[in-house]
Amino acid sequence: MMAKKMILRVFSLLVLFAAAAGAPSSRRGGGELYRPCFDSRELAAQAGSEEVVLVTASYDYRGILMNWLVAMDAVDDVGTVTVLCLDEGLRSFLRSVALDCVPCYARGPAPPRGRNGHIWYSRVKALAEVLALEGGGKNVTLSDVDAVWLRSPRPYWGLGDIVASRGSFPSWAAKEWGASLCMGLVRFAQSAASFVEDRLLPDFHGDDQIALNTALKNAGLKWRGGGGGDELLEYVDSTEVDVGDTANIEPGGPLKVALLPHDKFVRICDRPEDATGGVVVVKHCYTAKNVASKESSLAQRRLWFLADDWQDRIPRAPPLASDK
Numbered sequence: 001m002m003a004k005k006m007i008l009r010v011f012s013l014l015v016l017f018a019a020a021a022g023a024p025s026s027r028r029g030g031g032e033l034y035r036p037c038f039d040s041r042e043l044a045a046q047a048g049s050e051e052v053v054l055v056t057a058s059y060d061y062r063g064i065l066m067n068w069l070v071a072m073d074a075v076d077d078v079g080t081v082t083v084l085c086l087d088e089g090l091r092s093f094l095r096s097v098a099l100d101c102v103p104c105y106a107r108g109p110a111p112p113r114g115r116n117g118h119i120w121y122s123r124v125k126a127l128a129e130v131l132a133l134e135g136g137g138k139n140v141t142l143s144d145v146d147a148v149w150l151r152s153p154r155p156y157w158g159l160g161d162i163v164a165s166r167g168s169f170p171s172w173a174a175k176e177w178g179a180s181l182c183m184g185l186v187r188f189a190q191s192a193a194s195f196v197e198d199r200l201l202p203d204f205h206g207d208d209q210i211a212l213n214t215a216l217k218n219a220g221l222k223w224r225g226g227g228g229g230d231e232l233l234e235y236v237d238s239t240e241v242d243v244g245d246t247a248n249i250e251p252g253g254p255l256k257v258a259l260l261p262h263d264k265f266v267r268i269c270d271r272p273e274d275a276t277g278g279v280v281v282v283k284h285c286y287t288a289k290n291v292a293s294k295e296s297s298l299a300q301r302r303l304w305f306l307a308d309d310w311q312d313r314i315p316r317a318p319p320l321a322s323d324k
Helices: 004-009 040-044 059-073 088-095 115-129 170-178 190-200 210-219 291-300
Strands: 050-055 079-086 137-141 160-167 178-190 242-245 256-259
Touching: 040 079, 040 115, 050 059, 050 160, 059 079, 059 088, 059 291, 079 088, 079 115, 079 160, 115 137, 115 210, 160 210, 170 178, 170 210, 178 210, 178 242, 190 210
Parallel strands: 050 079, 050 137, 160 256
Antiparallel strands: 137 178, 160 178, 242 256
16 A cells, blocks of 8 residues: 555655646456456555555556656545556565555466456456455556546546546447547446446456446446437547446446546547646556657656656665565
C-alpha cells in the first residue's frame, strides 16, 4: 500500500516540473489457459482504502512508474495505490526506496497470446478479488502506467457501476458502438463484482479489453441515445458522458455503464488542445508499446516530471524488516 505521504517523502527530490505542466464469444473460462501470478493474501493486505487504484509494471518500466507516481502525488483523493510488480527487479527497486508492491511473476508455459495474456488475466483476477474482499470489497480503478492523472476523476466515478475512458479496440466495438471501453483507465464499483467474476473472467481469452467489451455485449449492453445502427457514439470528438445499461441479468439488477468524454480523458493526443479548455483530467496518449516510445511521448507532451538524473537522486532506504 502506498500512502500519499510516503510518495511525497520519497519523490520530493525527483521532480522537475515543466513550466506548463498542470499538476461474442465462447464462455469457456480464461482460467483454463491462464493462472493468476500473485498471492491473494498479499494483494488483500495492500488494498487498504475503499478506493483502490491498481497499476502494473515491470523493472524496464520503472521510470514510467515513478513518473506516474509523482503525477499521482499531485492529485487529491485518489485512494490507495497498489502496484503489481511483474518481476523481482522492480520489487527490489521499490523496496530500496521504502516502497513495496505485490509480486506478480508469470507462472507456467506461455499461452497462445504470449506472456501478456498472463499479465492481463492476472490484472482482471486481481480486480475480481479486491472487489470481493471478505469484510467489504473495494471499488477498483485499473490504470495503465502511462495514463497520467492531472486531476482527480472522482467526480465521474459515481456515474456508473463501470466507468471507462474511450478507445477504438476491439474493432467490432468501434464499428458497432462508435467507441469501446478502454482498460487503460476504467473504474469498477463494488456493485460490479459479480459481473467481473461471472462474466468478465469467463470471457477472457488473452486480452482484457476484448474481454470487457465482449462481456458487456453478451450482457446486453445498450447505449442510451446512441451506440447502434446509424447513431454511433463519438470517439475523439466526444465532449459528454455517454451512458448505457446491461440487461437485467445481474444479481443486483442491470449494470450502469458510463463512457467518459475524450476531451477530458484523452487517448489520441495528436490533436489541437484548445477544445479541452484546460481541464484535461487524465492523458493516456496512444503510442508504440515500448519503453522508449512511451518515455519520448510523455516528454514531448510535457508529461515527464522526473529530472534527467532522477535515479541518482533517490534516497536509498534501509532494508525492509521482511528482507532481513
